[in-house]
Amino acid sequence: MEKQYKITSSEGLHARPCTLLVSAVTPFSSDVQLTYDGRSVNLKSIMGVMALGIPADGIITISANGSDEEAAVEKAGAVILEEGIGVEV
Amino acid sequence: MLEIKGIGVSNGIAVAKAYCLVEPNLTFDKYEIKDFSEEKARLQRAIDLAKIELELIRNHAIKKFGKENAEIFSAHLLVLQDPEMRMAIESKIDKGINAEAALDEVASTFIATFESMDNEYMKERAADIRDVSQRILAKLLEVDLPDLTTIAEDVIIIANDLTPSMTAQLNKQFVKGFITDNGGRTSHSAILARTLEIPAIVGTKIATTSVEHNEMVVLDGSTGIAIINPTQEVVNEYEQKKEAFEAEQAALRAYIDQPSVDRDGHHVEIAGNIGRPDDAEVVKANGGDGVGLFRTEFLYMDRNDFPSEEEQYIAYKTVLEKMEGRKTVVRTLDIGGDKELSYLTLPEEMNPFLGYRAIRLCLEERSLFRVQLRALLRASIHGDLKIMFPMIATLDEFRTAKNFLMEVKAELIEEGFEVSNDIEVGMMVEIPSAAVIADLFAKEADFLSIGTNDLIQYTLAADRMNEKVSYLYQPYHPAILRLVKNVIDAAHANGKWVGMCGEMAGDEIAIPILLGFGLDEFSMSASSILHARAQISKLSKAEMKKHIDHILTLTTSASIENYVIENLL
Numbered sequence: 001m002e003k004q005y006k007i008t009s010s011e012g013l014h015a016r017p018c019t020l021l022v023s024a025v026t027p028f029s030s031d032v033q034l035t036y037d038g039r040s041v042n043l044k045s046i047m048g049v050m051a052l053g054i055p056a057d058g059i060i061t062i063s064a065n066g067s068d069e070e071a072a073v074e075k076a077g078a079v080i081l082e083e084g085i086g087v088e089v
Numbered sequence: 090m091l092e093i094k095g096i097g098v099s100n101g102i103a104v105a106k107a108y109c110l111v112e113p114n115l116t117f118d119k120y121e122i123k124d125f126s127e128e129k130a131r132l133q134r135a136i137d138l139a140k141i142e143l144e145l146i147r148n149h150a151i152k153k154f155g156k157e158n159a160e161i162f163s164a165h166l167l168v169l170q171d172p173e174m175r176m177a178i179e180s181k182i183d184k185g186i187n188a189e190a191a192l193d194e195v196a197s198t199f200i201a202t203f204e205s206m207d208n209e210y211m212k213e214r215a216a217d218i219r220d221v222s223q224r225i226l227a228k229l230l231e232v233d234l235p236d237l238t239t240i241a242e243d244v245i246i247i248a249n250d251l252t253p254s255m256t257a258q259l260n261k262q263f264v265k266g267f268i269t270d271n272g273g274r275t276s277h278s279a280i281l282a283r284t285l286e287i288p289a290i291v292g293t294k295i296a297t298t299s300v301e302h303n304e305m306v307v308l309d310g311s312t313g314i315a316i317i318n319p320t321q322e323v324v325n326e327y328e329q330k331k332e333a334f335e336a337e338q339a340a341l342r343a344y345i346d347q348p349s350v351d352r353d354g355h356h357v358e359i360a361g362n363i364g365r366p367d368d369a370e371v372v373k374a375n376g377g378d379g380v381g382l383f384r385t386e387f388l389y390m391d392r393n394d395f396p397s398e399e400e401q402y403i404a405y406k407t408v409l410e411k412m413e414g415r416k417t418v419v420r421t422l423d424i425g426g427d428k429e430l431s432y433l434t435l436p437e438e439m440n441p442f443l444g445y446r447a448i449r450l451c452l453e454e455r456s457l458f459r460v461q462l463r464a465l466l467r468a469s470i471h472g473d474l475k476i477m478f479p480m481i482a483t484l485d486e487f488r489t490a491k492n493f494l495m496e497v498k499a500e501l502i503e504e505g506f507e508v509s510n511d512i513e514v515g516m517m518v519e520i521p522s523a524a525v526i527a528d529l530f531a532k533e534a535d536f537l538s539i540g541t542n543d544l545i546q547y548t549l550a551a552d553r554m555n556e557k558v559s560y561l562y563q564p565y566h567p568a569i570l571r572l573v574k575n576v577i578d579a580a581h582a583n584g585k586w587v588g589m590c591g592e593m594a595g596d597e598i599a600i601p602i603l604l605g606f607g608l609d610e611f612s613m614s615a616s617s618i619l620h621a622r623a624q625i626s627k628l629s630k631a632e633m634k635k636h637i638d639h640i641l642t643l644t645t646s647a648s649i650e651n652y653v654i655e656n657l658l
Contacts, residue, residue, distance in 0.1 A: 006399075008403055010366050010403050010404055010407040011210070011367075014210065015160070015161060015164045015214065015217075016160055016164075018164065018167075019160065019163050019164045019167060022167050023163070023167065041173075042172060042173055044172050045171050045172055045173035045174070046164060046167040046168055046171055047168060047171050047173060047174060047199050047218065048171075048173050050203070050211070050214060051199070051202050051203065053206055053208060053211050055400065056399075056400050056403050056404070057397050057399040057400040057403065
């Protein structure tokens with residue numbers, strides 16, 4: 001289960017969007033991954049995600065593995081769209 | 090009496106006793122542990138205690154700064170509970186390392202990662218991680234972190250650096266300002282100082298070693314100067330400045346929602362110059378009528394490659410949306426010469442200010458220019474966009490640039506993009522040749538914007554970076570005034586509007602003259618907007634005309650300056 005998004009938030013994936021995303025997926029039991037530029041990190045780790053320094057226009061892939069993987073990916077996607085963080089590609 | 094200097098990051102003046110923040114002693118030993126699970130439990134307890142404290146700080150911050158400014162503490166809470174960080178620490182504990190050392194080693198790795206990033210914002214995040222890890226460390230060592238909420242008398246805080254969590258504890262009632270050794274304009278502490286409206290100086294390097302607890306301190310956040318142990322005379326002087334500053338701030342605030350009109354109701358526009366999308370907020374907060382100059386260089390700087398069309402589109406769209414329909418003038422890329430990009434190799438020049446730069450470079454490097462124009466045109470549907478070209482010297486340059494813009498526009502429409510049909514296309518008048526033949530340009534450009542910083546240095550042939558010739562940087566030189574007047578008259582004769590986006594537009598001596606000349610738009614740094622609006626509201630353009638006749642007969646910059654000071658301020 002995975003989905004791709006393009007970051008449209010003008011400052012890239014900064015503290016605020018990261019906080020929203022990490023908070024959104026933390027309650028799920030599945031492992032949730034974010035991949036950018038060939039590197040994958042745990043989406044429940046704010047430092048891992050921030051350390052990628054994802055700029056505006058960056059393409060990210062969200063994937064999950066576990067019993068609630070679909071719900072987790074969908075929740076992350078909903079936050080990205082609702083908060084104006086990015087658009088689906 | 091001792092004077093120290095740093096970066097003034099929040100305007101205002103404070104006079105109070107120094108409160109030297111005692112750095113908590115967080116030294117620890119690295120030692121071998123046997124009971125791994127007990128050590129992990131100890132780490133867990135420290136994290137839990139730190140979490141309770143941090144939640145209190147966040148709630149405090151929400152109340153004081155509002156939800157948006159307190160959001161950083163939600164991020165801190167996530168750092169505190171970061172699963173990757175926890176795993177890394179626990180795996181070190183499993184190797185027999187005590188929790189303090191394990192935490193410190195892991196946090197240091199993350200801090201180093203952020204500090205080495207090629208981006209000012211990300212560098213600042215290292216401070217967040219340090220702040221959180223120190224809180225956990227303090228809990229492990231059972232050491233109390235300084236609690237600034239207990240301060241109950243007027244003080245100026247002196248510290249190495251203020252962590253975000255410390256800044257959130259500041260009580261404006263007692264904390265009159267702060268001075269730090271480290272930090273920069275974009276540090277949390279700097280941003281929150283501006284939100285709280287308390288004066289602050291950062292990056293002094295020596296504040297903590299120069300000031301003793303309880304010593305008297307005078308702090309001027311506008312100049313970045315602090316005076317330790319001032320004489321009574323100096324204290325009196327700054328007390329007066331403080332009163333004047335506060336009275337002025339209060340008076341200026343009344344102009345935020347006022348129109349920009351002179352005493353007779355003649356309308357002008359007072360706009361802001363910006364360098365980043367976020368600056369648009371500052372222009373609005375200061376009541377600006379629009380953006381008179383958006384320098385797009387920032388998009389290209391501090392990075393390793395050219396920004397993509399999409400990235401630029403987002404930046405331009407953001408500014409246009411933030412300005413909510415107010416006029417937004419974007420200047421196309423002005424690099425080359427002294428403004429270098431690491432990823433664009435240009436030959437070194439003898440005279441960079443007279444060299445291959447701005448529109449000269451863009452017309453040669455069409456592919457680079459095309460990307461910017463595409464992004465701008467696509468963003469045009471999100472607000473009132475006006476585009477201007479920098480460093481235009483000849484009519485041919487303007488025509489070529491404008492034709493290319495039209496070509497790119499046609500391309501976009503063919504590709505199915507929506508592009509506004511009301512985009513005005515103008516130019517900067519900053520080269521004397523353009524100022525002299527402004528009448529020819531005014532027939533083809535939709536507007537002219539006078540860039541005085543360069544116009545002055547080119548007209549007087551004086552490098553403004555060279556201190557030896559800085560006396561020649563004379564905005565009121567009769568030649569400059571005549572050129573400015575010529576540009577304004579030429580534009581008006583052709584039914585076009587004229588703006589000015591150099592320092593001169595916000596200068597209180599120049600403003601009466603420019604108003605008299607009939608300048609339509611004054612664009613300046615956001616912090617000058619209200620001052621200019623207040624000044625213009627007391628002047629009369631009609632009355633200024635007779636002063637102008639006299640000013641134009643004066644022969645030197647000094648005599649013109651004196652005339653304005655004596656008659657028009």
